[in-house]
Amino acid sequence: MNVQPADSFAPRSSDHRSSFVASSPARSLVCAGCAVLLTFSILKADSKDLPAQGDFRSIRSGPWSSTQTWERYDGGVWVAANTCPDSSSGVITVKAGHTVTVFSTLVYDQLVVDLGAQVTIAAGVTHTLSDGPGIDLTIDGTWLNQGSGWTILGSARWAVHDGGSYVHNTTAGIATPLSKSILSKLSTFTYRGGSSLVPASTFSGRTYGHIRFESTGGSFTLNASGAGALVISGDLTIGSGVKWNTAGFSGNITVLGAASIAGEWGGTGSGGQGVHLFCGPFTLEAGGKYTLVTTGGLQGSLIFLSDVNCASAFIVPAGRIIEFNGSISQTISAPEGMTLSNGAVSRCDIAIASGTKVEIGSQKSLVLRKNLDCSGTIAGSDSTSVLIVSDSSRSFVNNGSVLVPVRFDSTVADRRATGEGTWNRILVESGSALRVSGSHAFLGSGAPFDVLGTVVIEQGSVVTYRGRTCQDISPQVYSNLTIENPEGARLVGITTVDRRLSITHGPIMTGSCLLELGSGGSVEESGANYVIGNVTSVRPLRAGQIEDFGGIGISISSVSIADEDVRVTRRTDTAWVIARSRPIRRSFAIAPTADLKNSTISFRFAPSELNGASEHGLELYGSSDSGSNWNRLGGNIDTAIHTLSYTGDCRYTLVTLAEPFQRPTILSVSPNLVEQGSSVDLIISGSGFTEGVTILSAGGIGVKVNSISVRSNISLAVNISVDAAAPLGVRDVYLETPGGEARETSAFEIVKARNPVPQVYSLAPSTGARLEPLALTFHGTGFIEGVTTVSLGDGIEGTACVLDQTLLVVNATIDETASLGPRNVSIINAAPGGGVATLVDAFFVVNPIPEITSLSPRKAARGDCTEISISGANFISGVTSLDFGNGIVLESLQVVSPGLIKARIRIEYSVSRCTRSVVAANESPGGGRGTLMEGLTVTDPAPRVLSVSAPTLVRGTRCSVDLTGSGFVPNGMLLSL
Numbered sequence: 001m002n003v004q005p006a007d008s009f010a011p012r013s014s015d016h017r018s019s020f021v022a023s024s025p026a027r028s029l030v031c032a033g034c035a036v037l038l039t040f041s042i043l044k045a046d047s048k049d050l051p052a053q054g055d056f057r058s059i060r061s062g063p064w065s066s067t068q069t070w071e072r073y074d075g076g077v078w079v080a081a082n083t084c085p086d087s088s089s090g091v092i093t094v095k096a097g098h099t100v101t102v103f104s105t106l107v108y109d110q111l112v113v114d115l116g117a118q119v120t121i122a123a124g125v126t127h128t129l130s131d132g133p134g135i136d137l138t139i140d141g142t143w144l145n146q147g148s149g150w151t152i153l154g155s156a157r158w159a160v161h162d163g164g165s166y167v168h169n170t171t172a173g174i175a176t177p178l179s180k181s182i183l184s185k186l187s188t189f190t191y192r193g194g195s196s197l198v199p200a201s202t203f204s205g206r207t208y209g210h211i212r213f214e215s216t217g218g219s220f221t222l223n224a225s226g227a228g229a230l231v232i233s234g235d236l237t238i239g240s241g242v243k244w245n246t247a248g249f250s251g252n253i254t255v256l257g258a259a260s261i262a263g264e265w266g267g268t269g270s271g272g273q274g275v276h277l278f279c280g281p282f283t284l285e286a287g288g289k290y291t292l293v294t295t296g297g298l299q300g301s302l303i304f305l306s307d308v309n310c311a312s313a314f315i316v317p318a319g320r321i322i323e324f325n326g327s328i329s330q331t332i333s334a335p336e337g338m339t340l341s342n343g344a345v346s347r348c349d350i351a352i353a354s355g356t357k358v359e360i361g362s363q364k365s366l367v368l369r370k371n372l373d374c375s376g377t378i379a380g381s382d383s384t385s386v387l388i389v390s391d392s393s394r395s396f397v398n399n400g401s402v403l404v405p406v407r408f409d410s411t412v413a414d415r416r417a418t419g420e421g422t423w424n425r426i427l428v429e430s431g432s433a434l435r436v437s438g439s440h441a442f443l444g445s446g447a448p449f450d451v452l453g454t455v456v457i458e459q460g461s462v463v464t465y466r467g468r469t470c471q472d473i474s475p476q477v478y479s480n481l482t483i484e485n486p487e488g489a490r491l492v493g494i495t496t497v498d499r500r501l502s503i504t505h506g507p508i509m510t511g512s513c514l515l516e517l518g519s520g521g522s523v524e525e526s527g528a529n530y531v532i533g534n535v536t537s538v539r540p541l542r543a544g545q546i547e548d549f550g551g552i553g554i555s556i557s558s559v560s561i562a563d564e565d566v567r568v569t570r571r572t573d574t575a576w577v578i579a580r581s582r583p584i585r586r587s588f589a590i591a592p593t594a595d596l597k598n599s600t601i602s603f604r605f606a607p608s609e610l611n612g613a614s615e616h617g618l619e620l621y622g623s624s625d626s627g628s629n630w631n632r633l634g635g636n637i638d639t640a641i642h643t644l645s646y647t648g649d650c651r652y653t654l655v656t657l658a659e660p661f662q663r664p665t666i667l668s669v670s671p672n673l674v675e676q677g678s679s680v681d682l683i684i685s686g687s688g689f690t691e692g693v694t695i696l697s698a699g700g701i702g703v704k705v706n707s708i709s710v711r712s713n714i715s716l717a718v719n720i721s722v723d724a725a726a727p728l729g730v731r732d733v734y735l736e737t738p739g740g741e742a743r744e745t746s747a748f749e750i751v752k753a754r755n756p757v758p759q760v761y762s763l764a765p766s767t768g769a770r771l772e773p774l775a776l777t778f779h780g781t782g783f784i785e786g787v788t789t790v791s792l793g794d795g796i797e798g799t800a801c802v803l804d805q806t807l808l809v810v811n812a813t814i815d816e817t818a819s820l821g822p823r824n825v826s827i828i829n830a831a832p833g834g835g836v837a838t839l840v841d842a843f844f845v846v847n848p849i850p851e852i853t854s855l856s857p858r859k860a861a862r863g864d865c866t867e868i869s870i871s872g873a874n875f876i877s878g879v880t881s882l883d884f885g886n887g888i889v890l891e892s893l894q895v896v897s898p899g900l901i902k903a904r905i906r907i908e909y910s911v912s913r914c915t916r917s918v919v920a921a922n923e924s925p926g927g928g929r930g931t932l933m934e935g936l937t938v939t940d941p942a943p944r945v946l947s948v949s950a951p952t953l954v955r956g957t958r959c960s961v962d963l964t965g966s967g968f969v970p971n972g973m974l975l976s977l
Helices: 175-179
Strands: 003-005 027-031 037-040 056-058 070-073 078-080 092-094 099-102 106-108 111-113 118-121 126-129 137-139 142-145 149-152 158-160 165-168 181-183 188-193 210-215 220-226 230-232 236-238 242-249 253-255 259-261 264-269 276-278 282-284 289-294 302-304 308-310 314-316 322-324 330-333 338-340 344-346 350-352 357-360 365-368 372-374 377-380 386-389 395-398 401-408 415-418 420-428 433-436 439-442 449-451 454-457 462-465 471-473 477-484 489-491 495-505 515-517 522-524 534-541 554-558 564-571 581-591 599-604 619-623 631-634 636-638 643-648 654-660 665-670 673-675 679-687 694-698 703-712 715-722 729-737 740-751 759-764 767-769 773-781 788-791 796-804 807-814 821-829 835-846 851-856 859-861 865-873 880-883 888-897 900-907 914-922 928-939 944-949 962-966
Touching: 111 118, 137 142, 149 175, 175 181, 188 220, 210 242, 242 289, 289 314, 357 365, 395 420, 420 433, 454 477, 554 564, 599 654, 619 643, 631 643, 665 729, 665 740, 673 715, 679 729, 679 740, 694 703, 694 715, 759 821, 759 835, 767 807, 773 796, 788 796, 788 807, 851 914, 859 865, 859 900, 865 914, 865 928, 880 888, 880 900
Parallel strands: 056 092, 092 111, 099 118, 106 126, 111 137, 118 142, 126 149, 137 158, 142 165, 158 181, 165 188, 188 210, 210 236, 220 242, 230 253, 236 259, 242 264, 253 276, 259 282, 264 289, 276 302, 282 308, 302 322, 308 330, 314 338, 322 344, 330 350, 338 357, 344 365, 350 372, 357 377, 365 386, 372 395, 377 401, 386 401, 395 415, 401 420, 415 433, 420 439, 420 449, 433 454, 439 462, 462 477, 471 489, 477 495, 495 515, 495 522, 515 534, 673 740, 767 835, 851 928, 859 928
Antiparallel strands: 003 027, 027 037, 056 070, 070 078, 534 564, 554 599, 564 581, 581 654, 599 643, 619 631, 619 654, 636 643, 665 679, 679 715, 694 729, 703 715, 729 740, 759 773, 773 807, 788 821, 796 807, 821 835, 851 865, 865 900, 880 914, 888 900, 914 928, 944 962
């Protein structure tokens, strides 16, 4: 054996002394080329710790600089220390359970921190590791460095053993000390900081055991840079509040242990990224983030060799591929989702846990080179995302939801798809073979199960088409097939169902393809959820037994048949053409039929297939020449279960149901008189009227049939137009239906056109005054010149002028004797035909406003009675009154004519000379006042002396004289004697 000194090996604190006393220096040897470590000493018995004179050890927690913290070995026993240890001392040991704090500058060497012990370098303290023999600082416990600077002299070395921990809680540099460190695989290196302190760090080209990033309060960011590989031999832990920014770090990162992220691994940059290899479980804790995004340069893969557990959303940025490369099966758990922006490759068996959603980026793929067990969800960013099953991937277990297209390539010819999950779509490439078992539902539109290679669907398996748009059914041999698509599914090739075909939502449309039930197959249909097109079933038919052919809608039993296979094909997309009947959209082709002479057929149908036929009237029809000719067979219909039963000769290759049309009859035609030039509806009563009625004749010459409306089985409405010159006389009606022909002679008579009954809608104006001319306009229909007259009531005479059949004008005058108030107005069309249209209370007669144009005479004297003639208009006896003002009394008034009034007035002596206005008034309704301004002048009368009575007049005296006469007025007379 080639043995070398192991000067660089750092023994554990519990191993650096044996239970014997050394008589010569101890040596450690390492076997070259192997991992065997030999440590031996030349020992003397009866010694326990092997201390040497000058060694120190802690006896309690306390400051380094306190002698109360230490005891010293004096060469025979441990004694109380009278000084504190430093680099000149022997071996210095901090014992388990003790924490020693360095508060001042210190130079030390041969220091051992036992497991469970701690040395703290206080903030602001500088400390120096001196270069002595072997390892100068051995950490089996904890070293907390908060100092301001650490100097390592010469080739001094320090080591952290398994279980030991170094905590860097300072901004002082760590790069140089790390270059002289030995960190074992299970040692722990902690970068500790907070919002007010970001510890110095170094990563490029480093190898750590366990590495931890932790915050004592607040948050901080550690920035990694460089291109040297970073190896973490143990676990990586990113604590809450810490962000590790590796955007500027292009080297590879290898984590041999577990990775746990409660804080954030992130950064944004424009450089490349190396490969990130995770050999142990990768955990993204709740609240943890992975936000590393870099562009440009080479983007290395994220490689996982063990389970991936994500309690937060895990989004892998574009440009980075994930690789699952474990040697055993890996489990992916990501309840908040994992986004593979640049796709992924699996080179080991992986399992996607229930509740996990893995999302593949746009135009990217997840390539499975080993097996997959999915209980969660695999989704895509869009329709371009794809999952590729390739290489050695032979088993795909889907108990979840695979919402991206899955492509089984041709690299392996035999693969299996199992489980009870849902798929978007599957493509089986040419040259690939896939065996399917379990229960599988396809959600994708179009052709979600596209097979270019070979597929075997094992017995007992269930395949369900569950889309939202119409889907194409892959032409396979299914064990159980279910349709749960409201928009239906269609065949694109021959399709066989060996056990159960269940149609729960939407129809199956076969088109020109064939759907076949296997020998043990059956179909379950309901309502509108059924097979539209062709479905075939072959069953052995035995004498006296009822065969329902898998529930396709027909049952046959025969008393005379020898055992033989009978093929029945149901067709439901179209109806046959059968004379004088209405077939439904369902038929059955039966072969062979030679032994079905004495048989019973039960024919079941859906109400949606009636094709307008009455269910109560259905009968069985049979054809033996491919539908060219049909025999009416009859049968008994049960509308409650939509089934017709027939017993008799069933030797027909085609059977269907149809409603035979009733032969039509005509009982009456109304009206029985039709005028020339008119357009009317002839109501024909009878029986057997159906859609498709043809009126071969309805009146002959001069009569045109415009439309036919089937009102019911017993009533038709035929609209006809009769020419104005159509010959007079009786006419026949002749019609044809799919059920036959019917004729009614002398059904109606064409007669001369009669005057219509007029209709009046409005007149204007609606008011007129006595004595005034009037033009009335009427709107309506049926006005005929020379036929139509107007009655306006008493006192109104007028002449009607018809402008067209909807407009009439009447010029009239209202007599002074016409009754006042509202009155009816009637429009009358004379016979033949004709009639009266009346507007009730439509016209109102009122009094006119009088008008005075002149008086004669224009003057009258005070005290006189005068005859006056008043000329004007609209004077009405008993209606018109006069007013000459105060002091003028109207003694009499006579309306001579509407334009002349004779009146006698008396002017009292008290009236002064003046001119007066004369007012004529007509009372309501209507009426009003007409005034002649200054129409009458009041004058003094001419005086007349009849006698004088006076005494003898004596010159120079006064006397009274009495005059008798007329026309005397006060203050207005001059007397001369």
